[in-house]
Amino acid sequence: MTRKIGIAVIGLGPAALPHSRSLIDLAERVDVRHVVSRSQQRLDAYRQQFPFPGTTDIEAVLADPTVEAVIVLTPPSSHLEVSARCLAAGKHVQVEKPLELTAARGADLVAAARRAGKVFGVVLQHRFRPASLRLKAALDDGELGEVEAALLQVPWWRPQSYYDEPGRGTLARDGGGVLLTQAIHSLDLFRSLVGVSRVVAAQVRTTGLHRMETEDYVGALLETANGAPATLVTTTAAYPGHPERIEIIGRKGHAALVGGRLELAFLDGRSETVEAEGSTGSGANIMDFPHDAHRAVIANFLDAIESGGDPVVTGEEALASQRLIDGILAASRR
Known part of the structure; x- marks a missing residue:
């Protein structure tokens, strides 16, 4: 035992x-x-x-x-x-x-x-979803070929009552807004899949849908590890909240990871689907998701x-994702 x-x-x-x-x-x-x-x-x-x-x-x-x-x-x-x-x-x-x-x-x-x-x-449990693991394997094994472009969207929703709770959406308690608090899961997964070598440009704002100190909308142009173009859009102002989305265009095929559901389509005619385990907490009910990925973490x-080894998401890995967030915010100020 x-x-x-x-x-x-x-x-x-x-x-x-x-x-x-x-x-x-x-x-x-x-x-x-x-x-x-x-x-x-x-x-x-x-x-x-x-x-x-x-x-x-x-x-x-x-x-x-x-x-x-x-x-x-x-x-x-x-x-x-x-x-x-x-x-x-x-x-x-x-x-x-x-x-x-x-x-x-x-x-x-x-x-x-x-x-x-x-x-x-x-x-950072999104890395442990079955669909995420399958997508990483497809990239690591070269099934999708060289990455030509990538997309990350996190169109979530949080009502004002969420931000009315003490400390929510503040620098003093949370350290940031949608990027650091909500989208960090998908951003970390995205970075682990295709890498991010450069932040080209970014727009950051707080929309009129929320009264809060930090941002609830971020758009950015990025470059992946191999220099391919990538686009990021993330928000908590997209009512009623929709599953996060990662798309990767490769020379041999296309991948669409929507919430926890993955669709792979290869240029040779093959296709594959990994079904989602449940919701992703994209709406007002922030805990509306299964705990399977947490159990895996x-x-x-x-x-x-x-x-005596390291876990998959080490401190260094999490720090790299947090530094990417800082880089996006800094690009918006430029």
Whole structure:
């Protein structure tokens, strides 16, 4: 039987739902020792849904030798502080996206993890969807041929009530708007598939549909790793919200990844479809998606702990995606 790894979860915001469901599925591999929140009320509400022991005492959790790893689900503004404390206590860490408010603070977190010598992963789960994995294999194996052009669209919707919650859409808590908070998942996947070598130009704005500090619309012209043209459009102002879309034009075929559904069409007449697992959280219900990809992220994190290697989404990988976001925002100011 596989050894169970003792885990603690710190932070019980909305992201705790798919993570907790995933941990239940992975019960043969993990022993959830604690879930932590500063709010007793939030803990009580959480424990009506999930059987894990709760506490408001983070120091007790960090001192618990049975806790080998921690999943950090606190707001981005606290990722560096909380994760660094966990690493200093000898724990492996998996942190929710983004790494931190800024790429500079994210780099500090990645460096702290490397110094600690602990497994450090970031929750960018779109890479783990079956359709995403099939598309990456098609690109890596040369099935689509040389990339000639690519497209990324994230036409999501968030109502004003979403941004009315304290800290939402602010630099102080979230670090950014649609790019860093919503589109980072698709942007990270896109970058892992075709690479981005240059930001050619960008437009960034806050539309009249929202009252918020940060942006809710971004358009950009990019170049892929091989210099092919790429286009990005992402927003949270596209009512009622639509699945994100990645298209790749190759010399041997075309790929369209819409939400979690992939269609491959090859110039030799072959075609292939990988069906979606469910919704993607593109509308007002931000948790309207299956937890399968989160389960895969956590399983990959556990694999890395057991093998002593790196997870698929390392700190460096997440930092590269965050720096790309910074580059798009900087291009808009130019």
